[in-house]
Amino acid sequence: MSESHSSKERKYSIVLFSDDSSVREAIIGALGNRVAPEMAEHVIHEFATGAALRLFVDGKKPGTDKPIDLFILDAESVPEGGLGIARQLKDEVFNCPPVLVITGRKADAWLAAWSRAEANVLHPIDPFTLSATVADLLRTRTTALSTL
Template sequence: MQATATVLLYSDDANTREQVRLAAGRRPAADVPPVEFVECATPEAVVRELEKGGIDVCVLDGEAVPMGGMGVCRQIKDEIFRCPPVLLLMARPQDAWLATWSRADAAVTMPVDPVEFAGALAGLLRGRAALAG
């Protein structure tokens, strides 16, 4: 198992970013590595960080402004070679079809439920580790 997993977190809202960090904790599950967050407040910063490499999972805020996480997800799935898996934060369960349209790998609703979020993040990290292994 790698030493740490790097999670890109996109939201223009500092409170949302804090909710996500607190929900994930240091390690979202016992069988995945501890996580470190790279925080981005703009879509341009997301693309820059992904182009650098080293990101294991992206967490995107579907309600971010000026570009929501669903649009950012669709863009990075099209533009980033070997794009890491994406966990989308949605405002309403009824938006699940939009998460599918954006090609997100998983989605959870806001406000962030720590158990649901940690489980979804851990699942994507396990999948990423299986691909790397």
């Protein structure tokens, strides 16, 4: 068994927010158990409200809890959208993990930039685009953390 598939390797922790359960299901289905063959598996923490997501993030204890590696936020959620949550996370979370926002239109790219998200993917979810984007963000995060 290769080192990258070792059972001792920490799973990536992904936080997923969307008020729409079908969007959450599409994202989870697109990501599968791992986003690339050479990468570790991941665990996904699902949230349907911004309040529940913030309680989860606020409850994380540095050094004792598994860190969050990536946020995936649905910009089309109501009443609170993922773009506002992304901006708040970037403002309030020390060394904030990368944020991927799912937007409804290509023209919303400027809103994704305003939210300070590292990437955005369009609805409807394309599994290949989403997996490749998530893999790139996780690789970047892993590289950044290894240099600290």
